[in-house]
Amino acid sequence: MSLCYLSHMLSIHCLRSVSTPACLNKLHSTIELFVNRLDSVESVLPYEYTTLKKKKKSYFIRLQKQLLCVLFGERIEPSPYKFEFKKPVVCGKVCMRTYSTNNPSDKAKLDFLKKGMLLNYQHHWIVDNMPVTWCYDVEDGQKFCNPGFPIGCFVTEAGRSKDACISNFNEKDAFYIFNHVDITIYYHIVEHEQLGARLVAAKIEPKSYENPNDDKPDCSGGPKFLKNKHTGEFKITYTYSVNFAEDKKIRWASRWDYILESMPHTNIQWFSIMNSLVIVLFLSGMVAMIMLRTLHKDIARYNQMDSVEDAQEEFGWKLVHGDVFRPPKKGMLLSVFLGSGTQIFIMTFVTLFFACLGFLSPANRGALMTCAVVLWVLLGTPAGYVAARLYKSFGGEKWKTNVLLTAFLCPGVVFADFFVMNLILWGEGSSAAMPFGTLVAILALWFCISVPLTFIGAYFGFKKTGIEYPVRTNQIPRQIPEQSFYTKPFPGIIMGGILPFGCIFIQLFFILNSIWSHQMYYMFGFLFLVFIILVITCSEATILLCYFHLCAEDYHWQWRSFLTSGFTAVYFLVYAIHYFFSKLQITGLASIILYYGYTMIMVLIFFLFTGTIGFFACFWFVTKIYSVVKVD
Template sequence: MAATLLQSALGILLLLAPAASAFYIPGYSVTSYQRDEPMPLMVNKVYSDNTQLQYAYFDLPFVCPPTGAHRAGGAGGLLSGESVPLNLGEVLRGDRIMASDLQLAMLHDTPCATLCTRDITLEELIRAQEMIEEGYVAEWIVDNLPGATSFVTVDKTKKYYAAGFKLGYDVEVNSAATPARRVQYFLNNHHTIVIRYRRAPGRAGDRGEKVVVGFEVYPKSVGYDASRNEHGCPADLKNVKSGLELTPNKTASAHDDDPVMSIPYTYSVYFREDETIEWAHRWDLYFVNQDEGSHIHWLAIVNSLIICALLTGVVMIILAKTIRSDIKTYKDAVAEDGKIRLKKTRPASTGLLDQPHGGDDDDMDLSDEEALEDITGWKLLHADVFRTPAWGGLLAPLVGSGVQLFVMAMGLITLSTFGVLNPSFRGGFISVGVGLFIFAGLFSGYFSARVFKSFEGRGHRRNALVTALLVPGIAFCAVFVLNLFVWAQASSTAMPFSTLLAIMALWLCVQVPLVYAGSHHGYHKAPTWEHPTKTTGVPRPIPRQSWLMHPVVSGLLYGLIPFAVIFIELLYVFQSLWQDKSGYYYVFGFLAVVCVLLTVTIAEVTVVSVYARLCAEDHRWWWHSFVVGGGSSIWVFAYCVWYYLFKLHITGFVSGMLFFAYSGLACCVYGLLTGTVGFLSAYAFVRRIYGAIKAD
């Protein structure tokens, strides 16, 4: 997943240029309409909470097909059924926005109008039944607002929106004559559209222009028995006796290609003034649980603060007491002449071959290097702690990619917190995220090269190539394979082949050169991270370690603490990703605070775990710090499994596979990012404590 920069900054501008038309800051870029001015209604896609497969609205075989007629107004003169230019984020999230044949004009009510009569075959009828059973909802768009189903709270004091409206509904029929389960499927073939408006701000309002502050859709199923006027519209929409059941006509032909049912589609349009909603706050109604959720978000922050404060106390004890005490003991042993006066204990007697050495306890003058050999604990590892780790050529690229992801994540959260990325910037979060990821290739190459250089690595070009290709390549291949399954389902969730080629071009032609540029600067021009102690030729034997020191066990145990910091906020993130397919996550302020606390917690947990490992006289802390830092990703994936089993109702092999594949990929990305935070924190900690010994 990547995008932006054809030549550094120019590529970003090219990538985000299509998205600029969808961007607005509340209070600006207001679209106002004069009386009777045409308002384009766009159709997008259908989606469901029970599946991960989305479909373009006009791809449905049972809806009115576009006529190709010219649509005036803000649609830019598009023909009905013609696609609106989309940015990269919109394409990746499965949007397929097209102009429709529904005609709207500001302040012009339409009690009823006929859209079309669609004849469907038996196969198309069965497809409609399946989509109704799976709970698919449709998304229409007016003035960049998605059509919503309106609800009120139980006490009827508050109104809120749920994006989209249902294609239909099913009813289970229980009959004594037929004990077998029977389900009736009813299709919503009439849509009542309510546009809520208010006076436009500024001079536009003085001219009598209006702005849209709400878009509601009320679907209804109208059966054949409803009386209709000469235009085919129901005569009395308020008193519809029965809905339009999806069942073949009794006189229908048995041939598969022959129509078995005719579906009349109609719609109504009403404009209602609403001065209670400010244009800048018209999206607030879509955030259904922002009031009740704020209490839970505060609880999440308090929970994170408590855990972070406890860890900070533990780290302060280690740094301020234990380590300082160790260093003070070391300093007290230093003689005035710069030598260390220690008592060398005679080895235990081994029998007749044991010879006396001039007394029970002989005082010996030792140099600093020799004296350190007789000091217990982490100071014993002074000659091995900075020994190049196994697979260091892999660790450096992973750290570089982790820094790249960290820069991207911080950029996205910052922009979202300040409202630059908001729901009206459709697809903006993904587009900007891809752009930041590409641009952060500079940081990836830089940090990868510096870590690689600290390992005394040779061949920095090869390291830069691995950094540029490894993580993005694995992600691209995984997404490509998953995309094949989605393509087979003819879903709009599948990325077009041209989009895949564009992403590959951005990756290979933009990111790879940026990684090389950052790597060159980090390896040749940036100062080397000097290690305070020198490494000897022969590594010190490592004592047998407890099973708790195993990397997997340590990752699980220490990873549970960062997971406890974020698990409350994860519930809202998952709900936005998997249940609310509109993706309107809004509490980025809370998320930013939780992410800061998470970063601090991971750094502190890693420092504690590395200190414990060094005290056990094990110098293999490099990979240990990376695994411990990313250990919470295992718990996040376990949380994904729990969420799938108990919160979601996803059906179908492809949908389940997509859930676990993308969840696993996301957890790997999260683990890579947090593992990098842990590694860099541990690296700074180890250099600090051994630098203090050297200074003394």
């Protein structure tokens, strides 16, 4: 069964194959518990579970590594927690850890344990391919089931409990360690299978016990705490209790539902998304109606003037028919951006389409980012083809430079940013840091698959004849008259990104929550609808502004159309900065740099994606109107 845990990066999933019992025999069957990395909403840096525990070769034999798991920081490992089905355990001993402040190594580990509790780091455990959840009461009598539980909590000198201190801990300036867990595993009997049962839920309750006898713990003492200024030896005994309960109401196919339904703001999310979709559809309809009516009148008027051989002087967008297809400046760079944007657009569309069908749901962990990465690698051919075809239509002749830039420019910028972030993760000792071998594997995928496919696409792109335009281009460029404020490039570009951003910012909030606040994102159906609305809105907003500029006799539409819809990425960046200061509690220079480093990667990808939509929408629009209208 595919086993992995939903990562902290939206699309941060991975694949591992681990054998777990899908159907358990009531007489004898072993249930294995797996552990994932430690993470926190107050830090971008994840760590391995074994960082806080003493590694034992018999327990912590690392599972077979897979590229995407390492790439996205996943660290799933076997654990010493193993249960026999329907055999309860009361205060079973797992292991004992001894620290000494006189030993520099132990002192460093103890300081790391304190830091983990200060920053509210959480465990993530997995049983039978589903997360072990910590369910507790929240507002209005609701229960929230968190797919993780804290390693401990801190009580300040003033006696104020921080974060996870849900019990009455009275000791001041002390760290309380959750060294005991009560695990309840729910199952139901499979009627059509003899003596069989399936696990449908696993819930946990962390507790803290000071055992009088560490060799034979009985989980009867008070809470286990560590004074902030403790010196000398300190022992921690880890224990667990496990119980089994039959639940006939939960079906195995819907065993994730109780987690998803308990997520905070779920009702608000549905209402906000529907409200956003209605508003955006209404605005898109208005833009489309205005464009169709205005453009229809212009075409009818111009054709009528030609048919009666009216001597009136032409005006408006028809005047620039001899310059509208003039090659843009920096055509090489524009064609490269459009090739990379096409690659990202197809990758996003196919990934969201399969996610919408349910193939890439949270239960099918690892599939989302696997699909995206594989598609990006395999879509080098359309990227090379689009870049080469457009560059040739712009009159370019440096085909070698074009194909090299298409293959290396944008992916190289992303990889350079990612490499710098990885250096920081290496320095911090985070589990998200990729080993050198994984970096080599990524480069192999890039250079050995994506780059050759880009060259193949560019070969066919240059081999084809140039794009035939409906009108000829004059040899002498027409002088552009002085523009009013709203038809100048910069104001138009700024205005063009507002409407597309308005249709995504609500979804963007929940996506950022899933990335940085470790919440599960599962509403891919709505996300796919918002994706379609974003494409329509980018196209219509860019076409509308392009029409205004052509009417003002400004024929430089190529770069402007790309930047108009691409400016949505700037609003994305501003929103990400606002989200950082208003919603997150990230501390530490390394975490802040990592947040903005990864955000810049997302902004660049979004810029290429939206800019490509705007350009091709305007390209279709300009080609269409100048082929319909009779031009002398």
